[in-house]
Amino acid sequence: MENKAIVKNIMKHNNGKISNIYFTACGGSLVDMYPSYYFLQSEAEKVSTGWYTANEFVHVTPKKIGPHSIVFVCSHSGNTPEAVEAAKIAQEKGAFTIGLTFNPKAELLKYSDEKIIYEWGNEDEVVNNPMAIMLDITSQTLDELEGYGKLSEFADGFKRIDTIVTNALAQVQDRTKEFAKKYQNEPMFYILGSGASFGHTYGFAICSLMEMQWLDASPIHSGEYFHGPFEVTDKDKPYIVMESIGRTRPLDERAIKFLKKYGNKIEIVDAKELGLDLIDSSVAEYFNPILFYSVLCEYRAKLADLRNHSLDVRRYMGKVEY
Amino acid sequence: MENKAIVKNIMKHNNGKISNIYFTACGGSLVDMYPSYYFLQSEAEKVSTGWYTANEFVHVTPKKIGPHSIVFVCSHSGNTPEAVEAAKIAQEKGAFTIGLTFNPKAELLKYSDEKIIYEWGNEDEVVNNPMAIMLDITSQTLDELEGYGKLSEFADGFKRIDTIVTNALAQVQDRTKEFAKKYQNEPMFYILGSGASFGHTYGFAICSLMEMQWLDASPIHSGEYFHGPFEVTDKDKPYIVMESIGRTRPLDERAIKFLKKYGNKIEIVDAKELGLDLIDSSVAEYFNPILFYSVLCEYRAKLADLRNHSLDVRRYMGKVEY
Numbered sequence A, B: 001m002e003n004k005a006i007v008k009n010i011m012k013h014n015n016g017k018i019s020n021i022y023f024t025a026c027g028g029s030l031v032d033m034y035p036s037y038y039f040l041q042s043e044a045e046k047v048s049t050g051w052y053t054a055n056e057f058v059h060v061t062p063k064k065i066g067p068h069s070i071v072f073v074c075s076h077s078g079n080t081p082e083a084v085e086a087a088k089i090a091q092e093k094g095a096f097t098i099g100l101t102f103n104p105k106a107e108l109l110k111y112s113d114e115k116i117i118y119e120w121g122n123e124d125e126v127v128n129n130p131m132a133i134m135l136d137i138t139s140q141t142l143d144e145l146e147g148y149g150k151l152s153e154f155a156d157g158f159k160r161i162d163t164i165v166t167n168a169l170a171q172v173q174d175r176t177k178e179f180a181k182k183y184q185n186e187p188m189f190y191i192l193g194s195g196a197s198f199g200h201t202y203g204f205a206i207c208s209l210m211e212m213q214w215l216d217a218s219p220i221h222s223g224e225y226f227h228g229p230f231e232v233t234d235k236d237k238p239y240i241v242m243e244s245i246g247r248t249r250p251l252d253e254r255a256i257k258f259l260k261k262y263g264n265k266i267e268i269v270d271a272k273e274l275g276l277d278l279i280d281s282s283v284a285e286y287f288n289p290i291l292f293y294s295v296l297c298e299y300r301a302k303l304a305d306l307r308n309h310s311l312d313v314r315r316y317m318g319k320v321e322y
Helices: A003-016 A027-043 A054-060 A080-091 A107-111 A123-128 A132-144 A152-172 A173-183 A196-211 A247-262 A283-306 B003-016 B029-042 B055-059 B081-090 B107-111 B122-126 B131-147 B151-171 B173-183 B196-213 B249-262 B284-307
Strands: A018-025 A048-053 A069-074 A094-101 A114-117 A187-193 A214-219 A237-245 A265-270 B018-025 B048-053 B071-076 B096-101 B114-117 B187-195 B216-221 B240-242 B265-272
Touching: A003 A094, A003 A114, A003 A132, A018 A027, A018 A080, A018 A132, A018 A247, A027 A048, A027 A069, A027 A107, A027 A132, A027 A196, A027 A283, A048 A054, A048 B048, A048 B196, A054 A080, A069 A080, A069 A132, A069 A187, A080 A094, A094 A107, A094 A132, A114 B003, A123 A132, A123 A283, A123 B173, A132 A152, A132 A283, A132 B114, A152 A173, A152 A283, A173 A265, A173 A283, A187 A196, A187 A247, A196 A214, A196 A237, A196 A247, A196 A283, A237 A247, A247 A265, A247 B055, A265 A283, B003 B096, B003 B114, B018 B029, B018 B055, B018 B081, B018 B131, B029 B048, B029 B071, B029 B131, B029 B216, B029 B284, B048 B055, B055 B081, B071 B131, B071 B265, B081 B096, B081 B114, B096 B107, B096 B131, B122 B131, B122 B151, B122 B196, B122 B284, B131 B240, B131 B284, B151 B284, B173 B265, B173 B284, B187 B196, B196 B216, B196 B240, B196 B284, B240 B249, B249 B265, B249 B284, B265 B284
Parallel strands: A018 A048, A018 A069, A069 A094, A094 A114, A187 A214, A187 A237, A237 A265, B018 B048, B018 B071, B071 B096, B096 B114, B187 B216, B187 B240, B240 B265
Antiparallel strands: none
């Protein structure tokens, strides 16, 4: 796995004296960074971390950014101006920048000490998607820095995840069709999730529904649901809940229990039922979003079909000035 | 100011060896912590920080929490089970816990090394609200730990903020009435904001609209708007934008410019126009949310009046089991 070589390069930077690891990008790419950020928040004993929309990173660059920093920057096109600028600033401050993009000619790569050109579009090999690549590098780096220790469980997880995703996609064919039939005329969705999956809770709202379907959406953390958001719940509002495996599952379960009692339109995507428990329980929760991303792509594809609204159509992005 | 005495106590803990400062609470109280969290993210050179919904903190307690940790826990009632549990866990791990509540008999105080009973309901004295108290303590603590340096600017800001808020509230009387008249029948709002204000962007959505008005709402970071969310923009969708003073103002301005071109229902709450530039520009941005909270309370009050939906009515919270 070439990620090992990248970790080696990281550890050569600043004589291996790394005190923080940052993630910055925009929209869908930012979403893909959340699992790595969440992993460090939870597992790091010393290394600190941050997760920034790129334009805020550019304007409010954390004082911590310096030679002892690793900064991941991801942009699918590789030319998102805010992301390119973020990489430039981080590099100028002496950080080791890791640029991830689908585009080998990306502007982003000019400011990337490490250049990662990822594959895309082949959902059978999710380990080559930026989300998985960053999680792999981050966990290996934490192990080098602090002796995190669960690398073999992680490696085993990466070995299994492609098969789990493939099986899950087969498993959800019928239910995603039913989902689309049932919900095709809904104007707005609430998306719930927790833990490592919260990035994709947000991502499904802003990318899959708002950007690709022009549908209203609102992402809610399952743990926050009972502290305000649940007051809008009724039989008419549709909720999609990502039920994670791992330590935050009780948060999702509690929201689901309530929704089943007071709501009526509830779609539950359960990582356990979809086979994620084949991964060692000490690391499985970090794989939730990899599974959810692929499965939720199936949901949005079926919805797009029935709504006759292509996932690729935009009215503003790349079409008008902004 | 008694906050000084609290900072002294913080610095006595673990012989002043503090390496991280965490914030954990639920809903509106979590929102009130965001400015302090954002301040540390931006200004701290070494101290690390985290901002957690309490139930996630309980289930996924960061490995960093230990004797070198300060953990703020806030609960208005002081009896929110997740918040009480978070304080208990933090204290067990040796962290110095600071509990903030309106209730002198709160369960939370049992697990608080420092007990802060705040005032509430008198909007003329916002410096006594938990948001301001935490920001004051956090900035003073960072100065003790790292020599942050802008304490006189901060003190001057705290001296001015009450007058600024009072004047702003007078200034928005007419426009909040017009807002309510214009938007009283809208079923859903998008709320935009950035920087230190993003907590209240989220908070206005989940507390003021969802919890208190049973209205649908979705919070969007101004910097993220162009990376997905803007595709739903049209002449019919209402947007409330908190236009901050400070380094992230260009992010808000960019969203506003676009909204003015492609949208039609846009309410802009501009911290500069409302007088926040009376505070020194090196720290003014951290005061945005204090101003916005009070001003947005006026917006929601006027909306509640016209909609004949009291801000205090709940259908689930404190009424059913969950």
